Amino acid sequence: MSGCCLAEFVGWSALAIIAANSLYNVCHFIYTTFLGRLLGHGIDLKSCGPWAVVTGATDGIGKSFAKQLAAARLNVVLISRNSTKLQKVADEIKSEYSSIQVKTIAVDFTESQKIYNTLRDELNKLQIGILVNNVGMLIGFGQRFGNIEDDKGIHDIINCNVLSMARMCHIVLPQMTQRKKGVIVNVGSLTSTIPTPYLTIYGATKAFVDKFSRDLAAEVKSLGVTIQTVHPGYVATNMASHMKPSLVSPHPDTFAAATLNTLGLEQRTAGYWTHKIQLYFTDLANFFVPRHVLEKGAIKHFGELKKAALKKTSR
Numbered sequence: 006m007s008g009c010c011l012a013e014f015v016g017w018s019a020l021a022i023i024a025a026n027s028l029y030n031v032c033h034f035i036y037t038t039f040l041g042r043l044l045g046h047g048i049d050l051k052s053c054g055p056w057a058v059v060t061g062a063t064d065g066i067g068k069s070f071a072k073q074l075a076a077a078r079l080n081v082v083l084i085s086r087n088s089t090k091l092q093k094v095a096d097e098i099k100s101e102y103s104s105i106q107v108k109t110i111a112v113d114f115t116e117s118q119k120i121y122n123t124l125r126d127e128l129n130k131l132q133i134g135i136l137v138n139n140v141g142m143l144i145g146f147g148q149r150f151g152n153i154e155d156d157k158g159i160h161d162i163i164n165c166n167v168l169s170m171a172r173m174c175h176i177v178l179p180q181m182t183q184r185k186k187g188v189i190v191n192v193g194s195l196t197s198t199i200p201t202p203y204l205t206i207y208g209a210t211k212a213f214v215d216k217f218s219r220d221l222a223a224e225v226k227s228l229g230v231t232i233q234t235v236h237p238g239y240v241a242t243n244m245a246s247h248m249k250p251s252l253v254s255p256h257p258d259t260f261a262a263a264t265l266n267t268l269g270l271e272q273r274t275a276g277y278w279t280h281k282i283q284l285y286f287t288d289l290a291n292f293f294v295p296r297h298v299l300e301k302g303a304i305k306h307f308g309e310l311k312k313a314a315l316k317k318t319s320r
């Protein structure tokens with residue numbers, strides 16, 4: 006084969022591979038987002054166990070997960086810091102789904118050791134079908150890491166976003182593997198997939214979620230336990246206070262419903278369809294775009310978001 010023919014052959018082969026890969030991705034997107042559930046595929050949560058546990062369950066995405074799981078006829082354990090808010094959400098769920106049992110556990114995940122004794126004692130009494138590790142906090146938005154004045158906040162975010170996930174998985178996994186049934190949903194963030202200067206510690210905690218969750222999934226798959234990693238983009242909650250509900254930043258109910266529809270169909274997902282498209286392109290950008298270009302874009306993006314947030318709070 007002459008040099009020219011060889012180059013032509015390589016070019017066409019590369020194009021064919023890219024076309025086949027793109028076609029696969031489009032079909033996979035349509036299946037996991039729209040068709041899978043309609044065809045009755047995915048996980049029957051009721052068959053995994055009668056109880057669902059949700060951390061960070063009194064607001065935002067966690068509250069929406071709790072409501073959707075109750076709607077799926079699972080009893081729910083709500084875990085957050087504030088007893089009054091916990092009771093309010095428990096009452097809301099009980100008034101809507103009278104046959105559902107709701108338990109509340111008030112703990113602060115910024116604490117490290119002691120709370121896990123309480124959680125282990127309480128959760129070991131229940132047959133847990135699904136755990137949603139949703140709790141998360143954010144510090145130092147738009148600040149240089151070295152300029153964060155809140156020393157305790159650095160410990161708090163690692164305890165809340167990282168340690169809580171590892172310890173909660175460690176508590177429920179023995180009963181799930183023993184029964185060869187169970188689902189754990191670990192909520193990360195799209196920030197784990199892109200450079201996040203000026204959001205450094207938050208992005209890093211979410212990178213832990215990605216690595217930990219994916220490796221754990223591989224470890225327990227053969228034992229009948231499904232671990233799903235979810236990387237939301239913006240969702241219109243208190244945490245993303247600058248965002249109004251829209252296609253780019255869905256209402257948390259919309260986000261939680263879409264994510265639960267992907268259970269058993271996708272091990273790593275962004276949950277909601279517009280976020281899935283973002284995840285696809287960020288993964289692609291990480292491959293094709295030089296890191297310093299992505300960093301420049303991220304600094305501009307987070308700078309603009311900080312300005313918008315400051316403008317909103319000064320109104």
Ligand SMILES: NC(=O)c1ccc[n+]([C@@H]2O[C@H](COP(=O)([O-])OP(=O)(O)OC[C@H]3O[C@@H](n4cnc5c(N)ncnc54)[C@H](OP(=O)(O)O)[C@@H]3O)[C@@H](O)[C@H]2O)c1
Pocket residue numbers: 060061062063064065066067068084085086087090112113114115139140141142165192193194195236237238239240241242243244245257
């Ligand atoms: N919203 C977004 O745009 C977005 C994007 C990507 C990823 N995420 C991730 O999604 C998850 C949920 O976020 P969200 O936006 O729904 O947050 P949110 O609206 O701020 O709600 C956080 C929930 O966690 C509880 N919580 C906070 N700190 C806690 C602590 N130290 N101990 C116990 N409970 C605590 C809060 O309840 P109390 O205050 O009553 O304790 C509340 O129920 C987080 O992991 C977040 O990182 C969010």
